[in-house]
Amino acid sequence: xxxTLDINIAGQLFRIDEDAWDVLKHYLxxxxxxxxxxxxxxxxxxxxxARIAEIFGGGNEPPTLVSKEMVVNMINIMGAxxxxxxxxxxxxxxxxxxxxxxxDPNSLSARVGRGLSAFFxxxxxxxxxxxxAVAIVLGFFFTLIGFLLxxxxxxxxxxxxxxxxxxxxxxxxTNIHTLLSIVLNSNMVWPVLILAALVTLIPLGALTxxxxxxxxxxxxxxxxxxxxxxxxxxxxLCALGVFLGLQLAVYAENKQVEQRISLDxxxxxxxxAAMKKQSDxxxxxxxxxxxxxxxxxxxxxxxxxxxxxxxYASEDxxxxxxxxxxxSSNNDMEARDNARKVNYNWKFSGDTLYLDxxxxxxxxxxxxxxxxxxxxxxxxxxxxxxxxGTVPEMLQFRPWDMDTDVWHISxxxxxxxxx
Amino acid sequence: xxxxNTKAQMRKGILExxxxxxxSRSSCYAVDIINELKKAEVIVVEGTLYPLLTxxxxxxxxxxxxxxxxxxxxxxxxxxxxxxxxxxKELDRAWDELVESVNQIRDRx
Numbered sequence: 001x002x003x004t005l006d007i008n009i010a011g012q013l014f015r016i017d018e019d020a021w022d023v024l025k026h027y028l029x030x031x032x033x034x035x036x037x038x039x040x041x042x043x044x045x046x047x048x049x050a051r052i053a054e055i056f057g058g059g060n061e062p063p064t065l066v067s068k069e070m071v072v073n074m075i076n077i078m079g080a081x082x083x084x085x086x087x088x089x090x091x092x093x094x095x096x097x098x099x100x101x102x103x104d105p106n107s108l109s110a111r112v113g114r115g116l117s118a119f120f121x122x123x124x125x126x127x128x129x130x131x132x133a134v135a136i137v138l139g140f141f142f143t144l145i146g147f148l149l150x151x152x153x154x155x156x157x158x159x160x161x162x163x164x165x166x167x168x169x170x171x172x173x174t175n176i177h178t179l180l181s182i183v184l185n186s187n188m189v190w191p192v193l194i195l196a197a198l199v200t201l202i203p204l205g206a207l208t209x210x211x212x213x214x215x216x217x218x219x220x221x222x223x224x225x226x227x228x229x230x231x232x233x234x235x236x237l238c239a240l241g242v243f244l245g246l247q248l249a250v251y252a253e254n255k256q257v258e259q260r261i262s263l264d265x266x267x268x269x270x271x272x273a274a275m276k277k278q279s280d281x282x283x284x285x286x287x288x289x290x291x292x293x294x295x296x297x298x299x300x301x302x303x304x305x306x307x308x309x310x311x312y313a314s315e316d317x318x319x320x321x322x323x324x325x326x327x328s329s330n331n332d333m334e335a336r337d338n339a340r341k342v343n344y345n346w347k348f349s350g351d352t353l354y355l356d357x358x359x360x361x362x363x364x365x366x367x368x369x370x371x372x373x374x375x376x377x378x379x380x381x382x383x384x385x386x387x388x389g390t391v392p393e394m395l396q397f398r399p400w401d402m403d404t405d406v407w408h409i410s411x412x413x414x415x416x417x418x419x
Numbered sequence: 420x421x422x423x424n425t426k427a428q429m430r431k432g433i434l435e436x437x438x439x440x441x442x443s444r445s446s447c448y449a450v451d452i453i454n455e456l457k458k459a460e461v462i463v464v465e466g467t468l469y470p471l472l473t474x475x476x477x478x479x480x481x482x483x484x485x486x487x488x489x490x491x492x493x494x495x496x497x498x499x500x501x502x503x504x505x506x507x508k509e510l511d512r513a514w515d516e517l518v519e520s521v522n523q524i525r526d527r528x
Contacts, residue, residue, distance in 0.1 A: 011492055035470065044473040048466060050492060051449065079464025 004065065010046065010053040020068040027071070030081035052078065139215040143208065150204065179287040182294050182303060182367045184247045192243055198236040202229050251328040251369045255335035257342075259323045266319035266379050267351035273387035275345060276356040278306065278394050291396050294367070295358065303365070304358045307344065307372040309395040311384055313412045314377040321348055321376050325359070328369035338368045346374070352387070357394040383408045383417055430461050435471055436514065437461050439480065439499065439507040446484070446498035472497060480506050 003018040016024065031048060035041030055074045057064045180189045206229065212218065263270075281304055283295035295304040323346055327338030344359035359372045374395075378384070386392060386405040399407055401416035408417040434456070441447060441455050449468060456462045475481045480503035485493040499507065 031466070038470070040473040040477045041470075044470045047449065047469045047473070047495065051465065051469070053492075054450075077465055079466035083464045084466050084470065 009056070010050040012053045014053075014056055014064055014066050016066040017068060020066050020071045023068060023075075024066070024071045027075060027081065031084060034081060034084045048078065136215055139211065143211060143215075147208070176287075178285040178296060179289065179294070181285075182287065182296065185366075188243060188247060192240065192247075195236045195240040195243070198232060199240055202233040202236075205229075249330050252330045253332050253335045254326060254328045254369060255332060255339050256324045256326045257336065257339045258325075261321050261348060263319040263321065263348075263378075266382055268381070269351060269383040269385060270376070270378065271352040271385050271387050272309070272311075272390055272395075272397070273352055273354050274357050274390040274394065275354050276358065278304075278357045281358065291393070291398075292371075293358075301363050303361045303367055305367070305370065306358055306394070306396055307355065307374060309355065309374045309376070309392075309397040311376040311378065311397070311399070311407075311414055313409045313414065314379050317379050319376075319378050319382070321353060322374070324373040324375070326369070326371045326373065335368075338365075338370065341365060342370050342372060344372045355395060378409050380409050380412075384414065433514075434461060434467070435475065436507075436510045438468070438471060438475065439503060439510065442481065442497055442499045443504070443507055446496045448486075448494045448496055452497070475503070479503070 004015050005018060005021050007014050007016050007021065028049075032045055035045045038044070052074055055077060056066050056070060177189060177193065180192060184192060206226075278293070278295070281295050282297060283304065284298040285296040287294045287296075291306070292308075293306045296302075297304070323344065325339050325342040325344060327335055327342060329335040329338055341362055342359055343361070345356045347354045353376065355374060359370070361367065361370060384407045388405075390405075392398065392402065392405075399414045401407065404416050406417045407414050437456060437459070438452060441452050449472060450465075452472075453462070453465045453468055456468070462468065472481065476483065476497070479500055481497050482500050483495040483497045486496050488494045
C-alpha cells in the first residue's frame with residue numbers, strides 16, 4: 001500500500017504519494033535554490049508555488065491526491081529547474097550544477113532519522129485522531145446537555161402556567177406568565193412571551209448550529225432559511241421593543257402618599273404584629289420577584305401584594321413611623337391618584353405596630369408599580385420584638401440576624417438582642 | 420548547425436518586450452500571459468515567466484492587484500505602470516528600428 005503525506009503548497013492542503021513527494025521536494029529545493037539569492041526571489045518562488053498548487057487542482061475538499069505522474073506533468077508545464085536559469089539576467093547566469101548530496105540515504109543516521117520521523121509522524125496522527133474524537137464526543141455531550149437544560153428552563157419559565165406543568169412546579173415559584181399578566185396588559189402576555197422566545201431562541205439556535213457545523217465539518221449553507229430567521233428575529237426584536245415601550249410607559253411617573261407619625265417619646269420596646277395575613281388570602285395565581293409577592297384573585301378581579309418593612313436607627317435621635325403608598329402612571333396627577341387607591345391598613349397603638357402583610361388594589365385596577373413601604377426609625381437602645389405568630393419574611397423584614405425574634409438598636413444598627 | 424538554440428536565444432531577447440506588449444492591452448493573470456506567449460511560441464515552459472514578472476515589477480514597470488479566484492487562493496493580476504507604458508513605447512520604437520535595420524541588411528543586394 002502506498003503511503004501518503006499531507007503537505008501545504010501556497011497555503012493549500014494536498015495529499016501526496018510518498019514517491020511523488022520525493023520528486024516534488026527535489027524539484028522545489030532546486031527552484032528555491034535558484035531564487036533564494038535573487039532580489040525578489042522569495043516572491044517569485046511564492047508565485048511559482050501558487051501556480052504549482054493551481055496545476056495540482058488546489059482548493060478541493062477533500063484535498064487532491066497528488067501522484068508522481070501529476071508531479072512529472074507539472075514539471076513539463078513549469079519547466080525543469082535548469083529552465084529557470086534561462087530567465088536570469090546575464091550577470092546572474094550560471095550553469096546548473098547539482099552538487100553531490102552529502103546525504104547518504106542508506107547510512108545509519110539516515111535510517112534512524114527516517115525511523116524517528118515515521119514514529120513521530122504516526123504518533124502525531126494518533127494523537128490528532130484521539131483529540132478529534134474526544135472533542136467530538138465532548139462537544140456532542142455538552143451540546144446535548146445544554147439543549148436539555150435550555151429547553152427545560154425555557155419550558156419552566158415560559159410555560160409554567162400550562163396545566164401539564166402545574167403538578168410539577170411549586171405554587172410559590174416565580175411564574176413569568178402570571179407576573180407579566182400583572183405587570184403588562186393581560187392580552188399582551190402571550191404575544192410578548194412568544195416574541196421574547198423568538199428573540200432569545202433564534203440566536204441561540206444559530207450559535208448551536210454553528211457549533212455543530214464546526215464539530216462535524218458540515219458545509220451546507222441554508223441561505224434562505226438564514227435570511228428568513230434573521231428577518232424574523234429583527235421583526236420580533238422591534239415588535240417586542242414597541243410592545244414593551246407602550247406597556248411600560250405607564251410607569252413613567254412615580255408618586256408617593258405618606259402617612260407619618262412621630263414617636264415622642266419612643267417606647268423602650270416596640271412590638272410588631274401582623275393583622276391580615278397572606279396565609280388567609282384567597283387567590284388563584286401567585287408570582288414573586290425577590291421576595292415581593294403578588295396574589296391574583298381572578299374571581300374578584302383583585303390584586304394583592306406584599307409590603308416592605310424597614311426598621312433602622314434614627315440619625316438624629318427622633319423616631320417615627322412612615323407608611324408610603326406608591327404608584328406610577330404616565331403623568332403626576334394620575335400617579336398620585338393611583339397611590340391613594342392603594343388600600344393598606346396599619347395602626348400604632350400603645351407600643352405595638354399593627355401591620356397587614358399585604359396591600360390590595362381596587363377591584364379591576366391593574367398594578368401600576370404599586371407598593372407600600374413602611375419605615376420605622378428608632379433611637380439607640382430601642383428593643384424590637386415580634387408578636388408570636390408574626391413572620392418577618394411576610395413583611396419583607398430582613399434584619400442581619402434572622403434566627404431570633406428580638407432585636408435592638410445598638411451603635412446605629414438593628415442587631416440581635418441577647419437578654 | 421542547429422538553429423533551435425539561435426531561435427531560442429532570439430525569443431528570450433524579446434520575451435520581456437512581449438510581456439509588456441500583452442499587458443498594454445489589459446491587466447492579466449500570469450496564466451493568461453503564459454497562454455498567449457505559448458500560443459505565439461515565444462516560451463515553452465511557464466517557469467520562465469515568473470522571475471521576469473518579478474523583475475519587471477521591481478523595476479517599476481508593472482504593478483499588480485489581488486483578485487478573488489473561483490477556486491483556490493486569490494490571483495495576482497498584473498498591469499502596466501505609467502513608467503511601464505513609457506518604457507514600452509521606447510521598446511516599440513527600438514523594435515521597429517531593429518526590424519527595419521535587419522530587413523535593410525537582409526534585403527541589401
